[in-house]
Amino acid sequence: MADGWVTRQLAPSAEWLAATPVAVAMRDGVWLYPVVETVHIVGFAVLVGAVAMFDLRLLGCARRLPVDALAAHLLRWAVASLLLIVPAGLLLFASAPGDFLSNRTFGVKLALIALAGANALVFHLGVYRGVAGWNVAAPAPLPARGHALLSLLLWIGVIACGRLLAYT
Template identity: 40%
Template sequence: MVEFLLPWMQRLEGSAFGALMRSSELFYPAANLLHLAGLVMLLGAMLLLDLRLLGLAREVPVQAASRRLTPIGIAGLLLMLLTGFCLFAADAGPLLGNWLLQLKLLLVALGIINALLFRALWTASLEHWDLRPPLAGRLQVGLSILLWCGAMAAGRLLAYV
């Protein structure tokens, strides 16, 4: 699949936008900082909600926590997707073949699928999580934590590999 995408990624990297992201003393650092802000928003909100779903801070109703934290997490994810594309454009060709980027993208996709599946399966019964979270739901929450923390670790390690 990488071979199929490589010409597209080389065009993106060679485009005026890719050149701007590589050469600008403002745009790449700004995108990097905004990407980090998105990471904090996503992981901060998601970890707080996931920990509540696992039973911590029981004085806060699960539905109230979800209603307040979910929009912050979604905004963080959207910010990361936008700025991630900008950062990728600067070095798209080599990054496409990087196994850490491939792992990160896979973990992000699985994290999004897991979150959507969680919403489909559990939203109607969230009020019962205040009394006793179901085992299957808690396992899915644990998977969420692993997927998003794995995506974060892979993304941060990209700078060093």
């Protein structure tokens, strides 16, 4: 493990987690890790796909689609995808918690996910409350477009970090 303070604090928990039967099965099984990783990637594709479709609408694509109806439809897909992503991600993490905790790319990935979530929360608590004024045909206001662009960039960063984990 790296010498970081957080890593040192979590080292005993990471060692315990790495010794659990689930973690051992994830490491030792021929098919379990690849199956769980595939579930994680499929769930992530659904989540990022839903987010990207919504963000592209805010950026001016398909203006005939009502923003609120699209949001309601895509939110179901995004939430359902989390039922795949979170458990699969926890299983992947359990397979080598020390390695993940000491990997800067993993830390950046988690930070980007947190920022993407905060961006979505600020959007929904803020500019989205006025969606009735720009729901159909009208361009989304500049702050909404800013949130959409930031969202796309953050999720692209998450995808890049996820891929880089295999190489760092």
